Every structure is written in C-alpha cells, then in structure tokens.
Amino acid sequence: MSAILQNVSTSLSASTSTFVGHNNLKVIKPSHVSMAGRMSAVVKCVASPSAEKTAYKTNVARNENLAKLQAGYLFPEIARRRNAHIAKNPDAKVISLGIGDTTEPIPEVITSAMSKRSEVLSTVAGYSGYGAEQGEQKLRAAIASTYYAGLGIEENDIFVSDGAKSDISRLQVLFGSNVTMAVQDPSYPAYVDSSVILGQTGLFQKDVEKYANIEYMRCTPENGFFPDLSTVRRTDIIFFCSPNNPTGSAASREQLTKLVQFAKENGSIIVYDSAYAMYVSDDSPRSIFEIPGAKEVSLEVSSFSKYAGFTGVRLGWTAIPKELHYSDGFPVAKDFNRIVCTCFNGASNIAQAGGLACVSPEGIKAMHEVVGFYKENTAIIVDTFNSLGFKVYGGKNAPYVWVHFPGRSSWDVFSEILEKTHVVTTPGSGFGPGGEGFVRVSAFGHRENVIEACRRFKELYK
Amino acid sequence: MSAILQNVSTSLSASTSTFVGHNNLKVIKPSHVSMAGRMSAVVKCVASPSAEKTAYKTNVARNENLAKLQAGYLFPEIARRRNAHIAKNPDAKVISLGIGDTTEPIPEVITSAMSKRSEVLSTVAGYSGYGAEQGEQKLRAAIASTYYAGLGIEENDIFVSDGAKSDISRLQVLFGSNVTMAVQDPSYPAYVDSSVILGQTGLFQKDVEKYANIEYMRCTPENGFFPDLSTVRRTDIIFFCSPNNPTGSAASREQLTKLVQFAKENGSIIVYDSAYAMYVSDDSPRSIFEIPGAKEVSLEVSSFSKYAGFTGVRLGWTAIPKELHYSDGFPVAKDFNRIVCTCFNGASNIAQAGGLACVSPEGIKAMHEVVGFYKENTAIIVDTFNSLGFKVYGGKNAPYVWVHFPGRSSWDVFSEILEKTHVVTTPGSGFGPGGEGFVRVSAFGHRENVIEACRRFKELYK
Numbered sequence: 031m032s033a034i035l036q037n038v039s040t041s042l043s044a045s046t047s048t049f050v051g052h053n054n055l056k057v058i059k060p061s062h063v064s065m066a067g068r069m070s071a072v073v074k075c076v077a078s079p080s081a082e083k084t085a086y087k088t089n090v091a092r093n094e095n096l097a098k099l100q101a102g103y104l105f106p107e108i109a110r111r112r113n114a115h116i117a118k119n120p121d122a123k124v125i126s127l128g129i130g131d132t133t134e135p136i137p138e139v140i141t142s143a144m145s146k147r148s149e150v151l152s153t154v155a156g157y158s159g160y161g162a163e164q165g166e167q168k169l170r171a172a173i174a175s176t177y178y179a180g181l182g183i184e185e186n187d188i189f190v191s192d193g194a195k196s197d198i199s200r201l202q203v204l205f206g207s208n209v210t211m212a213v214q215d216p217s218y219p220a221y222v223d224s225s226v227i228l229g230q231t232g233l234f235q236k237d238v239e240k241y242a243n244i245e246y247m248r249c250t251p252e253n254g255f256f257p258d259l260s261t262v263r264r265t266d267i268i269f270f271c272s273p274n275n276p277t278g279s280a281a282s283r284e285q286l287t288k289l290v291q292f293a294k295e296n297g298s299i300i301v302y303d304s305a306y307a308m309y310v311s312d313d314s315p316r317s318i319f320e321i322p323g324a325k326e327v328s329l330e331v332s333s334f335s336k337y338a339g340f341t342g343v344r345l346g347w348t349a350i351p352k353e354l355h356y357s358d359g360f361p362v363a364k365d366f367n368r369i370v371c372t373c374f375n376g377a378s379n380i381a382q383a384g385g386l387a388c389v390s391p392e393g394i395k396a397m398h399e400v401v402g403f404y405k406e407n408t409a410i411i412v413d414t415f416n417s418l419g420f421k422v423y424g425g426k427n428a429p430y431v432w433v434h435f436p437g438r439s440s441w442d443v444f445s446e447i448l449e450k451t452h453v454v455t456t457p458g459s460g461f462g463p464g465g466e467g468f469v470r471v472s473a474f475g476h477r478e479n480v481i482e483a484c485r486r487f488k489e490l491y492k
Numbered sequence: 493m494s495a496i497l498q499n500v501s502t503s504l505s506a507s508t509s510t511f512v513g514h515n516n517l518k519v520i521k522p523s524h525v526s527m528a529g530r531m532s533a534v535v536k537c538v539a540s541p542s543a544e545k546t547a548y549k550t551n552v553a554r555n556e557n558l559a560k561l562q563a564g565y566l567f568p569e570i571a572r573r574r575n576a577h578i579a580k581n582p583d584a585k586v587i588s589l590g591i592g593d594t595t596e597p598i599p600e601v602i603t604s605a606m607s608k609r610s611e612v613l614s615t616v617a618g619y620s621g622y623g624a625e626q627g628e629q630k631l632r633a634a635i636a637s638t639y640y641a642g643l644g645i646e647e648n649d650i651f652v653s654d655g656a657k658s659d660i661s662r663l664q665v666l667f668g669s670n671v672t673m674a675v676q677d678p679s680y681p682a683y684v685d686s687s688v689i690l691g692q693t694g695l696f697q698k699d700v701e702k703y704a705n706i707e708y709m710r711c712t713p714e715n716g717f718f719p720d721l722s723t724v725r726r727t728d729i730i731f732f733c734s735p736n737n738p739t740g741s742a743a744s745r746e747q748l749t750k751l752v753q754f755a756k757e758n759g760s761i762i763v764y765d766s767a768y769a770m771y772v773s774d775d776s777p778r779s780i781f782e783i784p785g786a787k788e789v790s791l792e793v794s795s796f797s798k799y800a801g802f803t804g805v806r807l808g809w810t811a812i813p814k815e816l817h818y819s820d821g822f823p824v825a826k827d828f829n830r831i832v833c834t835c836f837n838g839a840s841n842i843a844q845a846g847g848l849a850c851v852s853p854e855g856i857k858a859m860h861e862v863v864g865f866y867k868e869n870t871a872i873i874v875d876t877f878n879s880l881g882f883k884v885y886g887g888k889n890a891p892y893v894w895v896h897f898p899g900r901s902s903w904d905v906f907s908e909i910l911e912k913t914h915v916v917t918t919p920g921s922g923f924g925p926g927g928e929g930f931v932r933v934s935a936f937g938h939r940e941n942v943i944e945a946c947r948r949f950k951e952l953y954k
Contacts, residue, residue, distance in 0.1 A: 086815065090671065090729070091671075093666060093668035093670075094670075133621065135619040141611055144610035145608075148842065151805070152600040152603040154597055157597040159804050161804050192837075195836065199834070199835035203661070203690070205555060206556070267552070296551065297550045297552065298552065339613070339619065339621065342622060342623050344841075355547055356549065356550060357554070358554055360554045365554065372661070372685045373658065374654075375657045377654075377840075378805055381840050
C-alpha cells in the first residue's frame with residue numbers, strides 16, 4: 031500500500047510542463063513532500079489573469095514564445111485526471127505505470143560513495159568548493175571509457191550535467207532562435223517545448239496538433255519506428271532518441287547509418303538522446319558514435335537517471351566530439367563550453383561522487399541489475415498484452431511498452447484503463463500526433479505493482 | 493602548504509567564462525581533480541578555428557550571440573596570468589583571494605543530513621525519484637519563513653534551484669530576446685554574459701568596454717555605489733546585487749526605496765541578487781521585499797553557496813511574488829514555473845536535504861558562524877589596507893573588499909600584487925568599466941592564508 035502511494039506521489043513530478051490542476055487528493059502523507067509541493071504550486075498558477083485585472087502591471091511584455099506553449103499539457107493533464115479519479119474512488123489502489131519515474135532503491139555501492147562525499151565536506155582536508163563547470167575530470171574520463179571506449183570520444187568531450195532535461199535546454203540556448211529542428215513523432219516532449227521557448231517555432235496548429243516550423247518525423251509500426259527520410263525536410267537540428275521514449279523502439283545500425291548519412295547530406299546536427307542505451311538487449315548501437323562518420327554531425331545527451339535511479343539525484347552528461355563544427359568551422363564544443371560556464375556551475379559534487387561510483391566495476395554491475403529488474407517488468411507487461419491479443423511494440427530494448435489500440439483515441443483508452451483498473455498509463459498522443467492510437471506503459475514500478483496491474487489488464491481485456 | 497594549494501586549485505573554478513589558457517602548472521596533485529578538469533578542457537578550446545579548415549563542417553550557422561562574447565574574459569585571464577606566474581615561480585606559495593570560492597568546511601549538522609539522505613536512497617522506504625521541479629515543499633516553506641518572514645513571500649513563491657548562476661540564465665530564457673536590461677557597473681559578469689547569449693544586446697563596443705543596448709549603471713565611491721537614477725535609461729529588466737559583488741557595498745533602505753520607485757515609474761522588473769544577504773551587519777535590507785511595494789516590481793535570486801560553503805553542492809532559490817505581472821497582467825511566476833518544469837528537473841534531492849538542514853535552527857547558527865569567520869577575514873583585510881593609507885570600500889556587509897588605486901589600471905595593480913606577493917586578487921575592470929582603478933580582494937580563504945597575504949601586502953605597500 032505504501033509502495034502504491036509512493037508511486038502515485040512520485041509520478042506527479044516528471045512533467046515537462048506546469049499547470050497541474052487543483053485537486054482534492056486525499057492520499058497525501060507528510061512524507062510526500064514533493065507531491066505537496068506540486069499541489070500547492072498549483073493554487074498560485076491556476077489563478078486566472080483576468081481575476082487580477084486591478085493589480086499593478088509592469089511594462090514588461092510577456093515573452094511571446096512562452097505564450098505559444100499549450101496549457102493543456104500531457105503530464106499535468108494525466109495528473110488532473112488521475113486525481114479526479116482518486117477523489118471519486120478514494121479507496122482505489124491506484125498504480126502508476128505512467129510517467130517514467132524510477133522506483134527501485136539506488137545500489138548501496140553508489141549511495142555509500144555519495145554519503146562519504148557528503149561527510150568529508152565537513153572536513154578541512156575533504157572540503158571542496160566550486161568544481162569545474164564541465165565536471166570532475168575523473169568522472170569525465172570514466173564516462174568516456176565506460177560508454178565510448180574505442181569510439182574516439184575522450185574525457186574532454188564529456189560535459190557532466192545535472193541531467194538530460196537541463197542539457198537539452200542548454201543545447202537550445204546554444205543553438206539559439208534561428209535554427210530549425212526536427213523531432214521523431216512521437217517523442218519526449220522536452221525537445222519541442224524547449225524549442226518553442228527559445229523561439230525556434232511558429233504557433234501551435236490545432237488542426238494538425240503540431241507547432242509550425244518543426245519537422246515532425248513520423249515513426250510508426252509501418253516504418254519500423256524509423257522515419258522515412260526521403261520525406262523529411264532539411265533542418266539544422268535533428269533530435270533523435272534511441273532506444274526511444276515513448277515507443278521503446280531502438281534504431282538498428284543500418285537505420286542509424288542512414289540517419290547519419292541524411293544529416294551529412296544536409297549539413298544537420300543530430301542531438302542523439304541515449305538515456306536508455308543500457309536497456310538495449312540486441313546489437314542495436316548504444317551510441318550514435320558507433321556509426322562511422324557520426325562524430326562530424328552528432329552530439330549525444332545521456333543520463334544516469336534510468337540506470338541508477340538518479341531521477342532525484344540529478345546527473346547526466348553531454349558528449350560533443352571535437353569533429354563537430356558549425357558552417358564557419360567553429361567547434362560546437364567550444365561554444366557549449368561557454369554556455370556551460372556561463373549558465374551552469376557544474377553538477378553537485380555529491381552527485382558526481384555517485385556518478386563515479388556508477389561507472390566503477392561494481393557500480394556498472396549494480397546498474398545492470400537495476401536495468402535487468404526493470405526489463406523483467408517489461409517482459410511481464412509485454413507478455414500480458416501479447417496474451418490478450420494486442421500488438422505490442424518496444425520493451426525489448428527499453429523500459430517502455432507501446433501498446434496499439436488501432437482506431438481508438440489514446441485518451442479514451444487511458445480513461446478506460448484508469449477507470450476500470452485504477453492503473454495510470456500515458457496516452458500516446460501526448461507525445462505528438464504520431465502517438466495517437468497508442469498507450470505507453472512504463473516498466474518502472476515495484477514488482478508487486480506491475481504484477482497486480484497486469485492482473486487487472488487481463489481482467490479488463492480478457 | 494596543502495591549504496594554499498587547495499586555494500590555487502579551487503580558485504580556478506568559478507568563472508562565468510571559458511577560455512582558460514594552456515599552462516604548465518606543476519602543482520596539480522591527484523586530489524585536485526577540478527583543476528585538472530579545467531586545464532584539459534582547455535586544450536580543446538584553444539584550438540583555433542583556422543587550424544581546422546580542412547575538417548567537415550555542418551551547414552548549421554553558429555549562434556551569432558555567442559560570437560559576440562569577448563574571449564579574453566575575466567576569470568580565465570586571471571587563471572592564465574596566475575598559471576604563468578606559477579610556471580615562472582614554481583616555489584612560490586601562491587595564495588588566492590581572487591575568485592569568490594569558499595574554503596571552510598560545511599558545518600557537520602548540514603553534511604550529516606546530506607549523508608543520511610544519500611544512505612536512505614538505497615532503501616525501499618527511503619528511496620525517492622523525481623521530486624517537484626520547484627523543490628521539496630518543506631524546503632520551500634523553510635526558505636520562505638527563514639528569509640522572508642513577514643514580507644508576504646510564501647512557500648509557493650520559492651523556486652529551489654541548483655544555484656544562482658543557473659537561475660540567472662533561466663530568468664534570461666524566461667524574459668527572452670526582446671527585453672532590455674540594466675546592470676550595476678561594476679557587476680557580477682553572469683548578468684551581462686547571459687544577456688548577450690540570449691540576444692538582448694548589440695555588439696561589444698571596444699572603445700567604452702560595453703555591450704550595446706545594455707544600460708550600465710555606474711556605481712562609484714562618489715555616488716555611494718548607488719547609481720544616479722536620474723541618468724539611467726528605462727529598461728525592462730534591472731539586475732541589482734546587494735550586498736554587491738564586487739564592490740562589497742550594501743544599498744540602504746532609502747536607496748532601495750528609490751530603486752523600487754524608479755522601477756515602478758518605468759514599469760521595470762528588478763532582478764535582485766541577495767546571495768550575500770547574510771553578510772549584512774548594519775540595518776541595510778536583507779531582501780528587496782523589505783521595501784514597500786517591491787513585490788509588484790521585483791523578484792529575488794539567492795543561494796546557499798556563500799552561507800554554508802555550498803559552491804560545490806549547488807543549491808539556491810528564486811523568489812517570485814504573486815504580485816509581479818507582465819504588461820498584459822500575466823503572472824511572471826506562472827511563466828517561470830513553466831521554464832523550471834521544461835528546462836530543469838529540480839535540484840539534487842541530497843543537496844535539498846542539506847538545504848533543509850541549513851535552515852534548521854542549528855543550521856542557521858552554523859551558517860552564521862561560517863559567515864562570521866569570513867567576516868573576520870574581511871576585517872583583517874580592511875584593516876591592512878586602511879593601515880597602508882588606501883581608500884577601502886565594502887567589507888562591512890560583504891565578503892569582498894574593494895580597494896581603490898586611483899589613476900592606476902586594475903590589471904597593472906593585479907600584476908604588481910601577483911608578482912611581488914604571489915597573491916591572486918581580481919582586477920576591478922573585469923566587472924565592467926566602472927571597476928577600473930579598483931582591485932577586489934576576497935575574504936574567502938583559510939585564516940592563515942589571509943594573514944599571510946596581508947603580511948605580504950604590508951611589505952609591498954609599506
């Protein structure tokens with residue numbers, strides 16, 4: 031029961047958007063501070079501007095790009111609906127397989143390193159102040175040798191960060207307002223939102239559910255979740271996530287070779303998100319840099335969040351090859367270094383101590399165990415939907431299962447599952463119009479919750 | 493000796509810029525990873541674009557705003573000169589009173605909270621994943637009641653961050669490219685640099701050492717380090733730091749009342765940086781919100797860095813009153829919430845546990861002891877320069893001493909001090925043209941180093 035509540039609580043926190051509706055949620059316990067935090071932030075933010083007409087206004091114009099963002103955004107909308115459901119069914123044991131938040135403890139070999147680093151900060155010998163904005167050299171070196179051995183990525187190409195979401199935003203600041211971008215459709219919403227905020231896009235087009243001036247690269251079962259590049263317009267930047275969130279699909283070596291070739295022909299830069307690389311089970315590449323020539327057209331963003339349960343600890347990295355240049359020959363890494371030094375002051379030294387433990391031999395083993403645990407969850411979910419006759423994608427190389435409900439609205443299916451099984455999933459259309467007709471089921475969850483959720487799925491769809 | 497080396501090492505890390513020159517530094521020890529990190533980042537970044545003419549280039553244009561930034565930037569330039577000095581004088585016991593990096597251990601009451609939080613993350617009961625992007629509610633509440641009691645700032649107005657530098661950059665993203673801004677001259681370089689990166693400014697004007705389209709508000713001994721607002725052009729945003737970095741001057745209640753009035757008349761938004769508020773000894777305001785009406789025209793950025801030695805742990809906050817609105821009546825906090833949720837995923841939960849300990853009764857006492865220690869250093873430095881007949885400013889309400897060398901170039905004085913005393917300071921002109929003729933001496937340092945530095949100053953200027 032406590033675990034279930036914890037799921038409910040933590041699942042509120044991973045949204046890339048803001049407007050969580052006010053609610054009457056009754057399961058908040060004192061320990062659930064993050065939920066409480068989220069909930070009250072709300073009260074402030076749902077205040078309608080019109081209600082404050084008499085208040086003093088500055089003469090500063092609101093940033094028009096922020097006004098373009100859609101208010102009815104994915105994760106808050108899910109939270110709203112779930113909370114309404116809980117209010118209506120206060121005794122329901124709600125299970126969240128919605129947002130991709132980790133649930134398993136961090137391996138002890140990693141937490142003990144962070145604990146020790148914390149302790150020595152109270153000693154004269156162990157204290158350290160500002161670290162390098164790019165991260166501690168030992169960690170940069172260990173990330174390079176762990177994830178990019180033999181790929182020509184060296185320690186100085188690694189920029190340690192407080193997580194992939196922050197780095198995606200810093201990359202948008204790096205590129206600025208005048209670039210064009212492409213995303214997989216469906217895709218992780220932060221790519222598009224940060225692009226809108228930086229002013230790279232036009233307005234949201236309600237009829238097609240897309241922002242103007244973004245190239246949406248449709249990824250469907252028909253094309254093996256890899257876009258038909260012959261129909262893709264040239265853009266400056268191509269965001270590409272593999273293994274993919276939300277489809278769970280990993281691009282093959284052949285597909286990524288085509289992508290790199292496409293980028294090279296167009297002179298584009300691929301921002302490759304490899305946050306789920308350790309979930310790859312087959313011989314799909316773990317890094318874009320496994321593809322020959324990729325270093326001239328790609329950079330890579332990654333994270334310890336889903337490997338070590340670092341969603342709350344916050345640690346990731348971006349790898350930018352020396353070979354990546356702007357059209358005037360200026361190295362991209364040099365400008366990103368400037369961004370990191372001006373807009374960021376390095377990841378927490380305690381989190382970095384944890385990161386160093388992650389990439390120690392013991393830590394790597396422990397991370398593989400965490401990943402293995404979630405992949406067992408994935409297998410349970412995949413088997414369940416397969417046994418019910420659904421077409422199921424993803425799962426094999428990712429902690430996400432992408433279930434097809436042909437001809438149905440994602441939101442309708444979401445509601446049906448929530449109402450009838452008290453399980454929270456994520457409607458595919460929330461990741462872009464290409465996700466319509468799908469539901470994403472996350473494998474992050476305690477085992478007993480995953481089994482119980484699957485039992486309920488079987489009851490609903492038998 | 494080890495303490496001295498540590499100073500040298502850590503003083504490299506707080507720059508807001510990038511280009512640290514290559515060097516032959518011989519004092520690097522294995523434990524000084526942050527310096528090693530910085531040093532090798534360099535090798536990559538000093539590669540001149542012209543040397544890479546034959547390399548593949550993408551067709552992505554370099555962000556023109558990044559090209560506007562000046563390469564010969566303050567802190568890297570200092571590092572370059574210091575390193576050259578060390579190379580020339582390998583046996584010199586160099587002391588850094590340059591960059592404002594803390595040196596004293598973090599109080600045990602705070603580190604033990606972080607250590608415990610680290611440990612419980614390896615337990616099922618204690619594990620937590622994504623937290624609220626705005627920070628844990630308990631911490632938001634404690635910050636509000638500790639720093640804003642009775643000022644009408646509530647827990648939901650507090651956005652916990654990974655430090656003030658990151659928040660300044662997120663605020664620039666919030667405001668976007670079309671706003672105009674003013675800064676104190678001299679001021680902390682991150683305000684100007686982040687403004688340049690976001691495209692709010694014109695080119696750097698070499699003749700006046702200013703970026704076009706930024707209003708530099710001159711702060712000198714003649715005006716009590718408070719700008720003559722009758723000569724200040726209206727801007728959308730006014731960055732204002734008090735107690736000030738680098739001048740060490742704290743604005744009085746009367747002065748801040750004028751500033752708020754000025755902002756109100758112009759409909760401007762004040763971004764008030766109160767990162768040194770706990771250093772205030774007299775009755776100068778600790779927060780802009782002590783000024784009646786300030787909440788309608790101000791937000792405030794702050795940090796635990798200089799209170800608890802959190803420069804490496806990374807924790808700060810931004811307070812945005814509900815009363816602050818754009819010209820269309822839209823609440824500024826609501827858009828900032830969206831920025832925080834899209835471009836950030838919350839500060840490290842371990843750092844937040846430390847923050848909560850900081851604002852416990854024991855933690856507040858411990859922070860005051862840390863602040864008190866550095867203020868004793870300040871008094872030693874102030875007395876030294878006073879005894880030598882210099883005009884000395886700051887120090888009383890800040891950890892910075894601003895020493896006047898009328899008619900001399902800041903860089904010349906910096907070099908003279910470095911060459912003759914092996915002490916690293918910061919040339920005032922690096923903080924803007926208004927800093928010319930001054931040198932900033934930081935009070936962050938171990939006591940024996942501060943005393944030794946002062947002994948050398950006395951020898952040089954007796």
